[in-house]
Amino acid sequence: MSSLFDVVRLGNLELKNRFVMAPVKTAYGNPKGEVNELHLKFYEKLAKGGLSLIITEPVAVLKSGREHPKQLCIDEEHCVSELRKITDVIHKNGSLACLNINHAGRAANPKASGQPPLAPSAITCPATAQTPQELTKDQIKEIIKAFGQATRKAKEAGFDAVELQAGMGYLIAQFLKDRTNKRNDEYGKDKSLFAKEVFEEVFSNASGMSIIVRISANEFVDGGITPEDNKVIFELAENYGAVAIHAGLGNACDTPPWYYSATFTPEDKQIEMFKKVKSLTKLPLIVDGRMANKQKMEAALKDGWADLIGLGKSLACDQEIVKKLQEGKDDEVYYCGGCLQGCLLKVKAGVGLGCIINPFVNRDRFEKSDKKLKFVVVGGGPAGMAAATYAAMKGYDTVLFEKKKLGGQFNLAVKPPFKESMQRPLDSMIKELNRYGVKVRYEEANYDKIKEENPDVVVIATGATSSIPNIDGIENEYVIDAFSYFENTKPPKGKRALVLGVGLIGREAMEDLLVKKGFEEVVGIDILKELPADFTLARLSSNPKVKIITGAKLERFTENGAIINKDTKEENIGKFDTIITSIGTKPNKDLYEFLKDKFDNIKLIGDANNIGDIYQATHDAYDVIAKY
Numbered sequence: 218m219s220s221l222f223d224v225v226r227l228g229n230l231e232l233k234n235r236f237v238m239a240p241v242k243t244a245y246g247n248p249k250g251e252v253n254e255l256h257l258k259f260y261e262k263l264a265k266g267g268l269s270l271i272i273t274e275p276v277a278v279l280k281s282g283r284e285h286p287k288q289l290c291i292d293e294e295h296c297v298s299e300l301r302k303i304t305d306v307i308h309k310n311g312s313l314a315c316l317n318i319n320h321a322g323r324a325a326n327p328k329a330s331g332q333p334p335l336a337p338s339a340i341t342c343p344a345t346a347q348t349p350q351e352l353t354k355d356q357i358k359e360i361i362k363a364f365g366q367a368t369r370k371a372k373e374a375g376f377d378a379v380e381l382q383a384g385m386g387y388l389i390a391q392f393l394k395d396r397t398n399k400r401n402d403e404y405g406k407d408k409s410l411f412a413k414e415v416f417e418e419v420f421s422n423a424s425g426m427s428i429i430v431r432i433s434a435n436e437f438v439d440g441g442i443t444p445e446d447n448k449v450i451f452e453l454a455e456n457y458g459a460v461a462i463h464a465g466l467g468n469a470c471d472t473p474p475w476y477y478s479a480t481f482t483p484e485d486k487q488i489e490m491f492k493k494v495k496s497l498t499k500l501p502l503i504v505d506g507r508m509a510n511k512q513k514m515e516a517a518l519k520d521g522w523a524d525l526i527g528l529g530k531s532l533a534c535d536q537e538i539v540k541k542l543q544e545g546k547d548d549e550v551y552y553c554g555g556c557l558q559g560c561l562l563k564v565k566a567g568v569g570l571g572c573i574i575n576p577f578v579n580r581d582r583f584e585k586s587d588k589k590l591k592f593v594v595v596g597g598g599p600a601g602m603a604a605a606t607y608a609a610m611k612g613y614d615t616v617l618f619e620k621k622k623l624g625g626q627f628n629l630a631v632k633p634p635f636k637e638s639m640q641r642p643l644d645s646m647i648k649e650l651n652r653y654g655v656k657v658r659y660e661e662a663n664y665d666k667i668k669e670e671n672p673d674v675v676v677i678a679t680g681a682t683s684s685i686p687n688i689d690g691i692e693n694e695y696v697i698d699a700f701s702y703f704e705n706t707k708p709p710k711g712k713r714a715l716v717l718g719v720g721l722i723g724r725e726a727m728e729d730l731l732v733k734k735g736f737e738e739v740v741g742i743d744i745l746k747e748l749p750a751d752f753t754l755a756r757l758s759s760n761p762k763v764k765i766i767t768g769a770k771l772e773r774f775t776e777n778g779a780i781i782n783k784d785t786k787e788e789n790i791g792k793f794d795t796i797i798t799s800i801g802t803k804p805n806k807d808l809y810e811f812l813k814d815k816f817d818n819i820k821l822i823g824d825a826n827n828i829g830d831i832y833q834a835t836h837d838a839y840d841v842i843a844k845y
């Protein structure tokens with residue numbers, strides 16, 4: 218029977234196991250595409266973590282196809298020596314390196330390319346709201362040639378393989394279907410002509426290097442690519458001698474939730490699509506999308522719908538998954554919860570790929586210190602747990618006070634619809650805290666108790682409290698603050714709800730009211746004119762039971778309804794059965810204020826210092842512990 222740790226041969230590549238890193242943009246670089254310490258540490262850690270093959274972040278074969286201003290490059294000759302640094306670090310640490318080459322077409326980002334996107338036809342990419350210019354024939358020829366040049370340069374840079382991006386909604390896929398290719402020339406009449414010419418160019422420049430072909434098994438959009446539509450790509454791949462097909466799902470423009478394997482995309486559909494792909498190609502199949510689950514991986518091999526396991530964001534969560542699984546340390550894996558906040562959102566924001574529970578993504582974990590220090594941490598939420606764990610990682614004697622339950626507000630993050638998998642990273646944090654031997658005192662901390670521990674450093678991570686804002690007439694309404702709502706201490710009533718504040722928690726409350734509590738109408742109001750985008754907001758915005766009012770302030774509640782002020786005009790938005798407030802969160806600083814003059818080394822972190830998210834909390838903890 219096949220095992221996850223079999224040695225596998227793909228063409229002339231010998232893989233030491235079945236684990237492959239899927240292409241993930243890191244946003245660690247700069248507009249020149251140069252490699253820096255962040256890339257090198259990230260890929261070094263991945264290679265040390267036991268992956269057999271690392272598909273590095275995608276590069277655009279020409280500037281016009283760039284997706285991110287901080288993406289690596291291949292379009293100029295200097296890119297070769299830059300990428301060589303990455304292949305060196307990957308090889309030195311025991312993995313093989315593969316370069317994903319792409320042209321994003323209509324999904325390209327003008328901020329990265331310095332020009333409007335180019336595509337087969339001028340059809341807007343919904344995810345970026347950019348309408349591309351139609352490619353001229355000369356431009357098409359130039360791109361085809363650039364795919365060949367990128368392959369040649371990949372070989373010169375020391376890559377063992379190239380992954381040709383022929384799916385996921387990028388340029389090759391855009392040529393394949395009517396909905397994105399309305400051309401009347403030969404590239405419109407024969408929708409696969411562009412793909413054929415790219416394959417020819419890539420394989421004639423490969424000089425024996427192995428080529429993997431990346432596809433989307435199903436784009437899940439009307440008129441989009443289905444498993445059967447990929448047959449033309451499979452034939453090309455087989456005829457030219459590609460060594461594997463690598464399947465993801467969705468496409469970058471129309472169906473990002475599938476592309477990123479968001480938690481609300483059904484896994485049974487995913488597996489059904491991979492099974493179809495498997496039945497349509499003779500080539501070995503790599504699959505990705507929430508595969509960091511041993512049962513699922515083993516089922517994939519046993520049931521025959523995959524030959525190799527691709528891992529994407531879960532490697533931001535834990536770069537050593539493969540090594541840990543191989544050593545039977547399944548319990549030590551840091552499991553991804555699918556929130557996308559530390560990885561995707563930080564890449565989009567240009568901060569760089571991270572993870573809410575792993576501030577060590579592109580830096581070393583703390584080493585044991587020679588110093589002997591005693592830490593007392595107060596508060597067992599994400600910031601406090603992280604600070605205690607990292608202090609203990611450095612070998613410091615660490616006591617954590619928690620009056621209720623470890624996890625703090627992380628316990629609420631698992632409550633909204635589609636967020637159940639957030640229990641996995643929370644459990645991982647708790648297990649690590651225990652593994653490092655943090656002593657947890659389940660009681661409320663006070664001066665005497667802290668003093669009795671005789672600490673060298675006190676870290677206060679007492680979190681935040683959600684409170685009811687002071688609005689005229691609110692005392693006559695049925696009001697629940699967002700934390701109490703998710704703690705279930707006060708149930709919502711009726712069918713029409715108003716949510717004040719459409720930030721992360723407000724959105725989750727809105728969705729919870731609709732999905733779990735059967736509300737018929739939910740109105741959200743926020744003072745911001747433009748709300749930061751995420752998948753929850755996208756789902757809410759397309760739900761007819763939802764109304765989101767932005768750039769507006771709730772003035773008062775009256776007998777006849779809630780009065781808002783938008784664009785200096787007052788409007789009555791009617792009566793509500795339940796009001797949820799997610800705007801009155803305040804840092805819990807009282808203990809810190811009381812203790813700050815009583816201990817020499819006392820630090821305030823997490824929400825107690827500055828209201829933020831779990832990412833902010835764990836990274837605050839890192840910053841504080843790094844100083845000792």
Ligand SMILES: Cc1cc2nc3c(=O)[nH]c(=O)nc-3n(C[C@H](O)[C@H](O)[C@H](O)COP(=O)(O)O)c2cc1C
Binds near residue numbers: 241385431477531560
């Ligand atoms: C931040 C981020 C960037 C990604 N960039 C790419 C990309 O450029 N090309 C691509 O084919 N897939 C990309 N993906 C998709 C992953 O390769 C993978 O298919 C997807 O995340 C599902 O697998 P996972 O659940 O293991 O992350 C990206 C995913 C993430 C989270």
Ligand code: SF4
Binds near residue numbers: 552560
């Ligand atoms: S930030 Fe969330 S989705 Fe991204 S790797 Fe971490 S746990 Fe997974």
